[in-house]
Amino acid sequence: MSLRSGSFPPRGRADGARRRGAARRAAALAVTLSLLFRPGAAKADDPPEGPAREARFEWDFEQKKLYVSVSFRDVVDRTIRRKLTRGLPTTIVLTAAVYRAGSTEPLSTTAHTCKITWHVWDEVYLIEVVRPGHHSNAPKPTTTIEGVLRRCAEVRDLLAGDQTQIPPGTALYLKGQVQVNPVSPQVLQKIRRWLSRPSSTSTAAPGDALFSTFTGLFLRRIGEAERELQVTTLPVVPGVKPPPEKRKR
Amino acid sequence: MRRLDPLRLEEARLHHRALAAVLLLSLLAGARPAGGQEPAPAAEQPPTPPVEADPTPPAPLEAPPPTPDRESAPNPELEPPPVDGGAPAFPVLDPPLAGSRAAERNQVRYLLENIEVRGNTRTRPRVVLRYVPFEAGDVIDVDDPEVELSRYRLLGTGFFREVHFSLRKGSRRGWVVLIIEVEERNTIVVNDLWMGLAAETDARGNASTLLPYAGLDVAETNLAGTGITLGTAVGLGPDQLGLRLRFLDPAFLGGRWMTSASLVYNDARDYFGNDGVLYWPGLSNDVPNAAPVAYTRFGGSVGAGRDLGVAVQLWGHYRLESVDADLPSTASHLRGGRREPLDFDIVPGQSQLSALRATLQLDSRDHPTLPTRGWFATAQAELALVPLGSDYGYERIDLHVSRWWRLPWGAHVVRLDLFGGAIVGDAPFFEQYYVGDFSDFLPDRILGLNFDRRPAPNFFDTAIGEVRYGHYALKLGGEYRIPLYRGQRSVYGIDIFASAGIFALANRAYLERPNPRFTGAARLPLDLTANFGFRMDTSAGGFLFAFSNVIGLLPLREGEAR
Numbered sequence: 001m002s003l004r005s006g007s008f009p010p011r012g013r014a015d016g017a018r019r020r021g022a023a024r025r026a027a028a029l030a031v032t033l034s035l036l037f038r039p040g041a042a043k044a045d046d047p048p049e050g051p052a053r054e055a056r057f058e059w060d061f062e063q064k065k066l067y068v069s070v071s072f073r074d075v076v077d078r079t080i081r082r083k084l085t086r087g088l089p090t091t092i093v094l095t096a097a098v099y100r101a102g103s104t105e106p107l108s109t110t111a112h113t114c115k116i117t118w119h120v121w122d123e124v125y126l127i128e129v130v131r132p133g134h135h136s137n138a139p140k141p142t143t144t145i146e147g148v149l150r151r152c153a154e155v156r157d158l159l160a161g162d163q164t165q166i167p168p169g170t171a172l173y174l175k176g177q178v179q180v181n182p183v184s185p186q187v188l189q190k191i192r193r194w195l196s197r198p199s200s201t202s203t204a205a206p207g208d209a210l211f212s213t214f215t216g217l218f219l220r221r222i223g224e225a226e227r228e229l230q231v232t233t234l235p236v237v238p239g240v241k242p243p244p245e246k247r248k249r
Numbered sequence: 250m251r252r253l254d255p256l257r258l259e260e261a262r263l264h265h266r267a268l269a270a271v272l273l274l275s276l277l278a279g280a281r282p283a284g285g286q287e288p289a290p291a292a293e294q295p296p297t298p299p300v301e302a303d304p305t306p307p308a309p310l311e312a313p314p315p316t317p318d319r320e321s322a323p324n325p326e327l328e329p330p331p332v333d334g335g336a337p338a339f340p341v342l343d344p345p346l347a348g349s350r351a352a353e354r355n356q357v358r359y360l361l362e363n364i365e366v367r368g369n370t371r372t373r374p375r376v377v378l379r380y381v382p383f384e385a386g387d388v389i390d391v392d393d394p395e396v397e398l399s400r401y402r403l404l405g406t407g408f409f410r411e412v413h414f415s416l417r418k419g420s421r422r423g424w425v426v427l428i429i430e431v432e433e434r435n436t437i438v439v440n441d442l443w444m445g446l447a448a449e450t451d452a453r454g455n456a457s458t459l460l461p462y463a464g465l466d467v468a469e470t471n472l473a474g475t476g477i478t479l480g481t482a483v484g485l486g487p488d489q490l491g492l493r494l495r496f497l498d499p500a501f502l503g504g505r506w507m508t509s510a511s512l513v514y515n516d517a518r519d520y521f522g523n524d525g526v527l528y529w530p531g532l533s534n535d536v537p538n539a540a541p542v543a544y545t546r547f548g549g550s551v552g553a554g555r556d557l558g559v560a561v562q563l564w565g566h567y568r569l570e571s572v573d574a575d576l577p578s579t580a581s582h583l584r585g586g587r588r589e590p591l592d593f594d595i596v597p598g599q600s601q602l603s604a605l606r607a608t609l610q611l612d613s614r615d616h617p618t619l620p621t622r623g624w625f626a627t628a629q630a631e632l633a634l635v636p637l638g639s640d641y642g643y644e645r646i647d648l649h650v651s652r653w654w655r656l657p658w659g660a661h662v663v664r665l666d667l668f669g670g671a672i673v674g675d676a677p678f679f680e681q682y683y684v685g686d687f688s689d690f691l692p693d694r695i696l697g698l699n700f701d702r703r704p705a706p707n708f709f710d711t712a713i714g715e716v717r718y719g720h721y722a723l724k725l726g727g728e729y730r731i732p733l734y735r736g737q738r739s740v741y742g743i744d745i746f747a748s749a750g751i752f753a754l755a756n757r758a759y760l761e762r763p764n765p766r767f768t769g770a771a772r773l774p775l776d777l778t779a780n781f782g783f784r785m786d787t788s789a790g791g792f793l794f795a796f797s798n799v800i801g802l803l804p805l806r807e808g809e810a811r
Contacts, residue, residue: 083413085415086413086414086415086416087391087415087416087417087425088391088396088397088414088415088416089391089392117357117391119357120359120416120417120418120425121359121418121422121423126357
């Protein structure tokens with residue numbers, strides 16, 4: 001049997017050392033984290049940029065418009081190629097801006113979208129292209145993958161700007177990105193709203209660590225697009241589009 | 250390959266449905282083949298010539314005008330994302346959106362003959378189909394956003410590494426089979442890993458002996474391919490052990506009800522008293538100036554819930570626990586120079602806890618780990634049932650509301666938090682509000698275990714210094730977050746954050762017998778909390794690297810008793 005009263009142990013050197021150790025550990029952790037998360041490391045997950053590619057810029061002085069032609073066939077890799085025959089639509093979107101050589105201020109923007117649907121019964125690719133100044137009312141069929149690449153993985157004479165935006169005679173380059181099956185903000189929002197209902201995921205509830213785990217797995221898959229490619233072209237002074245009669249020859 | 254429905258479907262029924270669908274769609278479209286003939290069955294349509302030089306487009310099964318739903322639905326294809334992920338500096342030339350109606354006229358539709366699930370070795374086909382809103386006999390539009398959304402839903406289960414949808418020819422022209430190919434992933438996941446240092450307190454309220462603790466929470470999230478989660482967790486500290494086993498079925502008997510169950514076991518200790526603690530008899534491994542309580546808890550809960558809307562969920566739980574407590578038969582401590590008996594808020598020896606709990610939850614956040622806008626609110630009521638054998642009769646009501654705003658500069662995010670709770674009756678101390686759950690400078694409880702023995706830092710020198718457990722709690726807090734990084738592979742986002750708040754935690758006994766040392770506003774048991782660190786959203790889950798707990802181990806005021 002014992003009746004104890006509380007005793008107050010004096011704080012000795014050991015306690016002080018522990019506190020100093022904790023402070024040192026906190027400082028070391030902060031330094032480590034700051035090194036890990038420095039801005040340079042933040043670029044690790046950006047889409048691959050690759051070398052600058054050739055492009056052709058041409059002015060149509062009759063219409064005072066600038067056209068660009070560039071290829072980005074490398075966006076269709078083996079996985080995307082396989083997806084093209086799945087019978088469900090695959091969309092390839094180019095969004096780009098035109099810059100003056102040596103500048104990072106965009107002069108104009110342009111876009112090109114291409115939806116490819118393999119018709120499982122007719123065994124053709126149905127291609128719908130939407131681009132500035134051109135709205136297809138009916139899908140164009142093609143039976144070969146080469147036809148798909150030609151229409152969707154390269155742009156020819158894509159309207160890129162006009163003389164009110166781009167001064168003629170200026171060396172220009174194009175910079176943008178190509179996305180395969182980009183997820184629109186609306187769809188992304190819908191998905192995330194759905195994610196907030198964990199009962200539908202068979203996983204966990206908010207506040208549970210499981211919840212963020214599966215959200216992470218989920219978001220890893222959707223991202224912004226199934227495949228992304230940065231496109232930058234070499235600077236070049238635009239040529240002049242030949243007049244229509246010459247083009248015919 | 251697993252075929253869900255044998256190909257020998259009820260041919261007559263399917264054929265009837267197909268004809269009805271074709272006829273209906275034809276009427277809707279008002280389309281007629283060239284020559285004004287009656288619409289031919291899809292099987293009789295001539296194939297498109299395999300030429301590429303702008304041949305006539307092959308006729309899809311049908312091309313009805315867009316339904317109102319389709320017109321209002323967003324068309325992701327026609328909305329080019331901005332360059333570099335941000336809003337374009339100026340409008341895109343001649344936006345392709347103008348062609349949306351034309352694009353919608355070119356729908357490709359088939360009659361769905363069957364759905365096949367492939368690649369699933371553990372997950373049952375019915376679990377996959379739970380997330381697919383189509384069935385044999387439906388007309389499937391290849392542009393229907395539900396197709397892609399279903400794929401995302403399957404990925405969101407966490408059961409699969411990859412999910413691919415494709416169509417292949419069915420047994421008749423115009424009929425297709427939807428193929429769902431999945432690649433299963435390891436569904437045993439680590440949910441939580443805790444490691445930290447708790448501390449004993451010396452006479453001045455500062456941290457003295459550091460106590461390491463650790464915990465691990467793992468779960469199989471697709472038990473035997475049924476979609477059921479079975480998880481276990483363990484928490485360990487000096488003389489303490491916590492175990493938990495839990496179960497969640499998100500679709501009980503394939504229906505809309507969710508069910509959950511859990512088993513808990515705690516072999517725990519806690520320490521009571523503020524100053525000059527005297528008690529009898531004592532336990533082994535006692536710490537100075539604190540009356541020890543050793544207790545075990547064993548029991549479990551069962552619950553059922555369902556969605557009331559897109560973002561609202563309702564749960565009900567029943568909990569039954571057996572508690573065995575070993576505590577001093579007599580104990581007292583000094584408060585304001587007076588010696589007072591210590592109340593442990595637990596029944597000595599064997600006791601039962603029997604309680605009902607209802608939880609209503611609203612979650613409209615745009616992201617669960619790094620939200621930028623929306624609400625997260627829970628209202629919870631718990632009623633301990635004395636008539637059902639509970640030795641603890643109490644009612645507890647909690648309300649927790651959080652709101653996020655995205656600021657116009659730099660995508661910074663602000664959050665405001667409000668928590669309020671009250672307990673009426675005789676709740677055991679482990680069901681009361683604990684100061685570590687409100688102060689970031691102290692470790693939270695893990696699986697119900699409390700490893701830390703310190704009071705709150707007490708920045709304002711109020712009565713909070715003598716409160717570790719309370720019956721009334723209120724907290725108002727805010728957080729400012731700055732995005733540092735966004736990625737798409739293993740690390741999706743890293744934000745740096747700073748948070749601060751003020752909280753009050755009151756113990757009913759101390760309110761009834763206030764400490765004469767505190768007068769005026771100091772009688773209000775208030776304290777400040779703050780934190781800073783990093784929030785990370787990764788493929789392994791959400792992580793928080795925060796520094797307030799380390800700061801909490803440092804003495805605030807050297808040599809001053811609190």
